[in-house]
Amino acid sequence: MSQRKRAVPASQSKTKRRSQVSLDEDDKDANFSQITSSQVQRARENFTSDQIDRKVAEVVQFILIKDQKKIPIRRADIGKHVIKEYKAIYIEIMNRVCRKFDQVFGLKLVEIDPKNHIYILINKLEPIHGEPVSMRPGNPKTGLLFVILSVIFMKGGVIKENLVWNTLKKLRVDPGEKHEEFGDVKKVVTDEFVRQKYLEYVKIPHTEPVEYEFRWGLRAEKEVSKLKLLKFVGEVWAVLFLLHSPIQLTNLSVTVITSVMKRSLINL
């Protein structure tokens, strides 16, 4: 085989700069609140502005990657994996990170869980239709999610899981079967959407056998415009009404319903 000259990747020559401020490496998130102003002062003196700029960039990248997978970001993870020895000036770094998200991307870092310090990125730009290139390429599950959010919304914010499954079944999306577009529907709804914080799937206490209920998740609360949802619901209210009536639906009705929903969903 031919000889290959391999240059050492730059990532390996990055030297870890030990800061004068010694913070416990096993820090959990709690230590963020115990930083003194003298620690902050010393940290500012220890790191050059280039280094701090670099840290800001790394945090932005970290958050973007997590957000791409719709995983909420824990402050503790940012500290452990990215900020590390710069922890004393994390507030300054995070402020600059938030400004970057706003000024460059039009995104907003929002704390959805103030107790555990968990963040998501939400879009400050409105979704619009008629884009030549989609901002959300290839995600059919959005439609599925919106149907469920709508049903929960219309029913007052909490519904028993059976109602969701019955609604979906009437749309020919059976949680028991593998769907050609969504795959394992039950898993998508009860696991994926819940992990992404779009839905909450909670045990109803004192039920035997165990029953669950659905609510809107924290991300849905922040991201989904209730006004837009009302418009969506308004466009299909008759359809949803029909779905929950005791009237037997013929095949034709189901086709009509599905196509009306699909048309409305495209506008979201």
Add this chain to the structure above:
Amino acid sequence: MSPPMGDSHKRFLQTMMSNGIISASQAAALHKHCCETHGAHYVADRLDDFINIINAHLQSLFMHIRKGMSEEDGLEYYALVNVTETDITRMASDYADNELELFRKTMDLIVDSESGSASSTDILNCADSLQTKKLKKKETEHVLSKFVQDKWLNEKDGEYTLSVRCIVEMEQYMRTIYQDLIKVCHVCHNIALQCQMCENPICGIKVHLPCVARYFRARSDPRCPECSEFWPHEIPEIPQSQSQSSQNLPSSSKENTAPTPSRRSRRS
């Protein structure tokens, strides 16, 4: 100081982030759409100025919207790339260690080859001798299809080539790793994997197929630009600028694009 980013710029950037790479014609349409949506001053053909504003702001985040040419269809594309990485760590968050190792080995095979491609058989052999963790045949096939789906590789008839996204994103990394061992196009000076070569043993310059098409357009006696020996290879047709297809250059006898090698995007 660079002008601030408007909502039109942010929308463009967000779309780039979700798509990774878009064609030049998509970019032009997107530019128009973003400006019109936010009532920003729009000048057609000033796409590069528009993108330069975005890039000025992306600089401190070590990101960049870079233009590159596809070796397959000769068309230009815009990709959002990281500039910190001197390794393929851009992919690191999406793939396991052994999958990344397989990608590196596939890249080695492709760079080493005359055709600029690697057969699935050869890649399967590599999978069997990975240092991290061996991949079985079915796993390898699955990873390869992921690479294709994520637009890092192209596949045709069992042969794998590096996609335009891969080359635009990783050109720096590849030049560092392979140094003189990687072929470079004599016309546009970018990395050339799928190319034609001058048959003169003391010359041997390489030229991309689309660059050949442009350089030798309508010449009845094509000669090597370096040594003037007869160029024996079939001269492909000039790529259609409207075409979105990734097929080999479609045959079109009427084409307005002038052969201007100086317009080729130089590596910034």
